Amino acid sequence: MSTTVDTTPSTDPGRRRPDARGVAGDLLRSRELAVLVVLLLLVAVATFKSNGFLTGDSWRDLLLTPSILLLLAAGQTMVLITRNVDLSVASTLGLTAYATGELMSSGQSPWVAALGGVAFGAFLGAINGVMIAFGRVPALVITLGTSLAFRGFLLHWAGSDRVNASEMDSGFLALGTKQVLTIPVLTIIALLVVVAVGYYLRTARSGRELYAIGSDPAAAALFGLPIRQRVLGAFIASGALAGLAGVFFAARYGGVSSNAGQGIELQAIAAAVIGGVAIFGGSGSVWGAAIGAFLLVTIDRVLPILGVPDFYQQAVVGGLIIGAVVLDRFLASRAEHRLVAEREVTP
Amino acid sequence: MSATTTKKTIDEAVDERTYASYARPLLWRLVATREFAVVALLLLVFFYSRANIVGFDGPLTLYFLFLQSAPIMLLALPMTLVIITGEIDLSVASTMALTGAILGIAYTKWDLPFVLSMVLAIGVGLACGLFNGFLVSYVKLPSIAVTIGTLALYRGLAQGFLGTEAINGFPEKWTDLTKERISDGSSYPLVLIPFVVLAIAFGLLLHFSSFGRGVYEIGLNDEAARFTGVDIARTKLILFALAGAVAGLAGVYQTLYSGVARGDASQNLELQVIAAVLLGGVSIFGGRGTLPGVVAGVLLIAVINSAMRLDGIRTEVTDIIIGCLLVASVLAPMLLTWVSGLAPGRVRRTASRSSTPTEPSVTGGPSLDSKSANERQ
Numbered sequence: 001m002s003t004t005v006d007t008t009p010s011t012d013p014g015r016r017r018p019d020a021r022g023v024a025g026d027l028l029r030s031r032e033l034a035v036l037v038v039l040l041l042l043v044a045v046a047t048f049k050s051n052g053f054l055t056g057d058s059w060r061d062l063l064l065t066p067s068i069l070l071l072l073a074a075g076q077t078m079v080l081i082t083r084n085v086d087l088s089v090a091s092t093l094g095l096t097a098y099a100t101g102e103l104m105s106s107g108q109s110p111w112v113a114a115l116g117g118v119a120f121g122a123f124l125g126a127i128n129g130v131m132i133a134f135g136r137v138p139a140l141v142i143t144l145g146t147s148l149a150f151r152g153f154l155l156h157w158a159g160s161d162r163v164n165a166s167e168m169d170s171g172f173l174a175l176g177t178k179q180v181l182t183i184p185v186l187t188i189i190a191l192l193v194v195v196a197v198g199y200y201l202r203t204a205r206s207g208r209e210l211y212a213i214g215s216d217p218a219a220a221a222l223f224g225l226p227i228r229q230r231v232l233g234a235f236i237a238s239g240a241l242a243g244l245a246g247v248f249f250a251a252r253y254g255g256v257s258s259n260a261g262q263g264i265e266l267q268a269i270a271a272a273v274i275g276g277v278a279i280f281g282g283s284g285s286v287w288g289a290a291i292g293a294f295l296l297v298t299i300d301r302v303l304p305i306l307g308v309p310d311f312y313q314q315a316v317v318g319g320l321i322i323g324a325v326v327l328d329r330f331l332a333s334r335a336e337h338r339l340v341a342e343r344e345v346t347p
Numbered sequence: 348m349s350a351t352t353t354k355k356t357i358d359e360a361v362d363e364r365t366y367a368s369y370a371r372p373l374l375w376r377l378v379a380t381r382e383f384a385v386v387a388l389l390l391l392v393f394f395y396s397r398a399n400i401v402g403f404d405g406p407l408t409l410y411f412l413f414l415q416s417a418p419i420m421l422l423a424l425p426m427t428l429v430i431i432t433g434e435i436d437l438s439v440a441s442t443m444a445l446t447g448a449i450l451g452i453a454y455t456k457w458d459l460p461f462v463l464s465m466v467l468a469i470g471v472g473l474a475c476g477l478f479n480g481f482l483v484s485y486v487k488l489p490s491i492a493v494t495i496g497t498l499a500l501y502r503g504l505a506q507g508f509l510g511t512e513a514i515n516g517f518p519e520k521w522t523d524l525t526k527e528r529i530s531d532g533s534s535y536p537l538v539l540i541p542f543v544v545l546a547i548a549f550g551l552l553l554h555f556s557s558f559g560r561g562v563y564e565i566g567l568n569d570e571a572a573r574f575t576g577v578d579i580a581r582t583k584l585i586l587f588a589l590a591g592a593v594a595g596l597a598g599v600y601q602t603l604y605s606g607v608a609r610g611d612a613s614q615n616l617e618l619q620v621i622a623a624v625l626l627g628g629v630s631i632f633g634g635r636g637t638l639p640g641v642v643a644g645v646l647l648i649a650v651i652n653s654a655m656r657l658d659g660i661r662t663e664v665t666d667i668i669i670g671c672l673l674v675a676s677v678l679a680p681m682l683l684t685w686v687s688g689l690a691p692g693r694v695r696r697t698a699s700r701s702s703t704p705t706e707p708s709v710t711g712g713p714s715l716d717s718k719s720a721n722e723r724q
Contacts, residue, residue, distance in 0.1 A: 137677040149670030155663030279492040315503025321496035
């Protein structure tokens with residue numbers, strides 16, 4: 001699979017020999033660092049233009065808003081790495097957010113409601129995973145279908161109803177605004193989840209197997225990797241994280257209607273792709289996806305400060321996705337040329 | 348590796364035959380196809396609805412059915428060809444919204460003559476398609492990534508141009524024309540004429556031209572297609588451009604039919620279009636499917652939509668049913684393969700093709716592709 005050659009050099013630095021371009025080349029190739037630099041530049045420009053950007057409510061929003069997207073991007077990364085895609089996360093988020101709210105308004109404790117939301121998400125993810133892993137059908141089609149079906153189910157269930165803040169536990173809602181050292185609690189939890197997923201993908205045997213499966217499914221099968229279990233596991237994880245994102249949604253916004261989270265699946269994919277996760281699997285890291293998520297939300301807030309009407313936000317996101325894949329293509333073909341050149345020098 | 352590749356190819360050639368099995372009787376050949384199943388399901392749903400749903404046999408049912416599903420019917424035609432090459436275009440609904448916005452702005456803000464505004468709008472659709480096609484065929488990017496990007500990009504441009512504004516005040520002559528009937532009292536709207544013309548044109552292109560054979564070949568095995576002299580890049584560029592132009596036409600129609608140009612028009616329509624194409628028997632992996640099957644698939648979705656609306660069932664239930672149909676349409680052939688794989692004498696397919704959403708050009712490597720393409724030219 002030539003398009004995924006050498007796009008994760010940062011995870012394996014020992015094997016590359018140093019060359020003249022050295023540090024600059026590393027910087028360019030380490031997508032995480034590049035996106036982080038862009039993010040910091042954006043924040044710097046915004047702070048320069050508007051003094052209050054990093055203070056008070058603005059600072060809190062800047063950190064709090066990405067928390068939901070962080071979770072979705074982490075789940076999407078796991079699925080993308082196995083050369084699949086999960087388009088149903090937005091509908092899963094909507095369903096679990098509503099379910100969490102309903103559980104609380106029927107008198108359950110917030111803990112039960114939150115756990116119920118996550119479990120429900122995992123169940124929805126399992127529906128996708130079973131069909132994709134065992135039915136051997138393309139994830140794109142299945143999750144397209146289930147995203148329609150889940151959203152339809154939510155509309156049918158909720159109708160024009162909504163769960164209001166008054167029906168939810170006040171301690172649960174306080175979680176949405178609580179801060180520790182000016183950092184919102186939800187963001188801290190989301191970051192912990194990202195670290196856990198990142199650590200798992202980086203070090204655990206089954207995590208590495210996800211990369212192997214996405215990198216070359218045929219080779220993974222010949223090698224005897226349990227492809228079905230791993231793909232199923234990735235979809236369950238993605239569903240559970242979307243469920244947790246649904247719980248966050250309920251806590252953050254204090255009200256859930258049937259259109260909760262609509263369209264956010266594309267943002268999750270965008271965050272991952274911008275952060276360097278290859279859409280055809282086998283490479284990328286959850287750190288990159290997390291930074292991508294922060295970047296997307298920050299762009300959303302910075303555009304009005306820079307004088308661009310925020311209606312253009314989606315266009316900017318689209319441009320970024322295309323830019324990211326073009327850059328990947330360019331870097332991959334350069335890496336390929338280098339490999340070919342090396343092979344010709346050393347017989 | 349090469350041994351398994353060859354074996355897989357042979358297995359697939361057995362399992363995924365693309366021509367009728369002439370060893371079997373004629374009746375079997377006609378009946379045992381995806382297209383026949385879709386047509387049968389369409390007739391079943393249609394006659395069931397006529398018999399059981401009050402008002403379905405009324406004169407207005409078919410008229411509104413065609414009017415409302417015209418955009419899906421139009422978009423499904425080029426989408427069929429795109430998916431048969433193994434690519435996908437998720438940006439068509441956003442292109443529709445963008446062309447609608449351009450139509451509104453050109454007519455009301457720039458005071459262009461209306462016909463010129465329409466031409467401009469369709470031209471913008473064509474340009475959108477060319478941009479997709481260029482990135483897919485010449486930059487060699489995966490079409491799913493490109494069109495998810497342009498899905499956001501074109502939609503964002505439409506919303507950026509219009510903001511929260513909804514432009515109306517299009518000339519009545521043209522808005523009325525979209526609701527015109529072929530003849531007085533007939534239940535067939537005038538929009539069926541461009542649809543039928545385009546359906547015949549696309550049918551001829553796909554099934555009766557060497558270009559169309561190339562489309563199938565690219566979907567089955569792009570390396571073999573290159574060796575037989577198919578210009579893969581040009582073919583894909585043309586198909587994406589056609590998809591964009593037809594999306595432009597559909598966008599103009601939809602804007603005139605609804606009477607307003609809005610940034611959030613036609614949202615999620617691409618999912619219904621793809622659902623219709625896949626229901627019609629086109630394989631998401633490419634290489635298989637026919638245009639008549641797709642037309643039946645589109646009509647099936649349209650009939651279900653209209654029957655459920657008449658039955659007073661809310662649209663979200665329709666979404667559930669279309670979602671489940673879509674899932675079933677890909678699961679069913681897999682189950683059939685699995686069942687027939689249990690029968691003695693058949694080789695079960697290897698798992699390697701299992702979890703790929705759409706196959707990228709795995710073989711050879713893109714740089715090799717472009718090099719030999721250049722050599723040939």
